[in-house]
Amino acid sequence: MKKQKTGNNGFTIAELLIVVAILGVLVAISMPVFAGHLEKSRETVDLANVRSAYSEVMTAVMTEDTANYSRTVKLKQKRDNWNAYDPVTVAGITHSRDESDTEHWIGIPVENGECTLSYIPDFGMKVIWSGAGGDDTPVSFPYNADLHGALDRTGILDELKNQNKTYFEIDSRCPKSDMLTRVNEEIRKEGSSSLLGTGTWAYMGSPKNASSRYLFWTSMDTNQVGAGKKIPVIVSKVDGGFYISETTTAARKKDGKTYVAIADHIADFSPYTSGKKYDSLEDAYNAYQKLLADGTYEKAS
Numbered sequence: 001m002k003k004q005k006t007g008n009n010g011f012t013i014a015e016l017l018i019v020v021a022i023l024g025v026l027v028a029i030s031m032p033v034f035a036g037h038l039e040k041s042r043e044t045v046d047l048a049n050v051r052s053a054y055s056e057v058m059t060a061v062m063t064e065d066t067a068n069y070s071r072t073v074k075l076k077q078k079r080d081n082w083n084a085y086d087p088v089t090v091a092g093i094t095h096s097r098d099e100s101d102t103e104h105w106i107g108i109p110v111e112n113g114e115c116t117l118s119y120i121p122d123f124g125m126k127v128i129w130s131g132a133g134g135d136d137t138p139v140s141f142p143y144n145a146d147l148h149g150a151l152d153r154t155g156i157l158d159e160l161k162n163q164n165k166t167y168f169e170i171d172s173r174c175p176k177s178d179m180l181t182r183v184n185e186e187i188r189k190e191g192s193s194s195l196l197g198t199g200t201w202a203y204m205g206s207p208k209n210a211s212s213r214y215l216f217w218t219s220m221d222t223n224q225v226g227a228g229k230k231i232p233v234i235v236s237k238v239d240g241g242f243y244i245s246e247t248t249t250a251a252r253k254k255d256g257k258t259y260v261a262i263a264d265h266i267a268d269f270s271p272y273t274s275g276k277k278y279d280s281l282e283d284a285y286n287a288y289q290k291l292l293a294d295g296t297y298e299k300a301s
Helices: 013-062 149-154 156-162 178-193 281-293
Strands: 070-074 088-090 093-095 114-120 124-130 168-171 200-205 213-218 230-237 242-248 250-254 257-261
Touching: 013 070, 013 088, 013 114, 013 124, 114 178, 149 156, 149 178, 156 168, 156 178, 168 178, 168 257, 230 281, 242 281
Parallel strands: none
Antiparallel strands: 070 114, 088 093, 114 124, 168 200, 200 213, 213 230, 230 242, 250 257
16 A cells, blocks of 8 residues: 655745745834834823923913923933924924924934923023934034123122122022022023023022132923932033033022022032033033933933
8 A cells, every 4th residue: 555645844945944034024124113103102202291391381380480480301212303293292382393493492302312391481481302312413502602691681799799798599499589580581581592591500609709600500400300319510610611510409498488409508619610621511511411311310300
C-alpha cells in the first residue's frame, strides 16, 4: 500500500523571508501613524493644561489676586510647533502655525518647553511659548534687554534714598504692594517686549549703589513651586552682566496673605554672580532654557 503524502513540510526559507518582508513593510507603514496619534494626544494634554492655567489666571484677575496673575505650564509634546492642531486658540487668542509673533502671542511650543500665561492690566493676556526645543529649532528672542528700566522710571529708588534706606526688595508675588503696583505699570507700558511680564522676578539690593543692585528672574511660578525649593534664575546686575544661578524659594507674609518669594533675604550677592558671565540677556536666556531642558528642575516646575 502506498503512503499518502500529508503535505505538512512547513514553510520554506524563501516563504519565511517573504513573510518577514511583509511584516517589515506593515510596521514601517504603521509606525508614523502610531507616532502621529501619540503626539496628538500629547498636544491635546498640553492644550488642556494651558487652558486650565488660563482659567486660574482669570479667576485671580476677577478676585484681584495680583500675586497669581501668571501661570507657567510644562509641556509634554516631543515635537516642535503644532503638528495636530492648526490654528490653535488659547485665552481667546487664535494663532496659526505659519503666523509670526504678535504682541499677545510669542513663540511656538517646543520639546521640553513651557507656556507662560500672564495677565497685564490694561494690556490683557500674554501667551509665551519658550524652551530650548530640538537642535533644528530657531530660538526666538523677543525681549527688551533692559531689565532695570521699569524700576528706574518709577522714582522708587529716589524715594528710598531720601528715606536713607540701605536695602530693599520688590518681589512680583507680593500681594498689595504699592511699589510692585508702580513697577507693574511700567512693565505694562513695555507690552510683550518685557521679560518681566512672565514668570517670577524680584528687584533687590541697594537703592543707592547701582553696583549692589540686582534683578532675579525665573520662568517658574514660585507660588506653584512652593517654599523651600531650589529653582534656576537669571541674575542681572545694574552695572552690566547676566548670570545663571540658583535660589531657594521662601515663604513670606504680607497683610495676612502668604506668598512664595523668589529667594530668601540675601545678605551676600556674590555667590549668585560667581559663575559664567553673559554679556547679553539673549545669551543668558538661551543658557537658562537649556538648563531647564536637561530635566534638573523638572519636578520643581
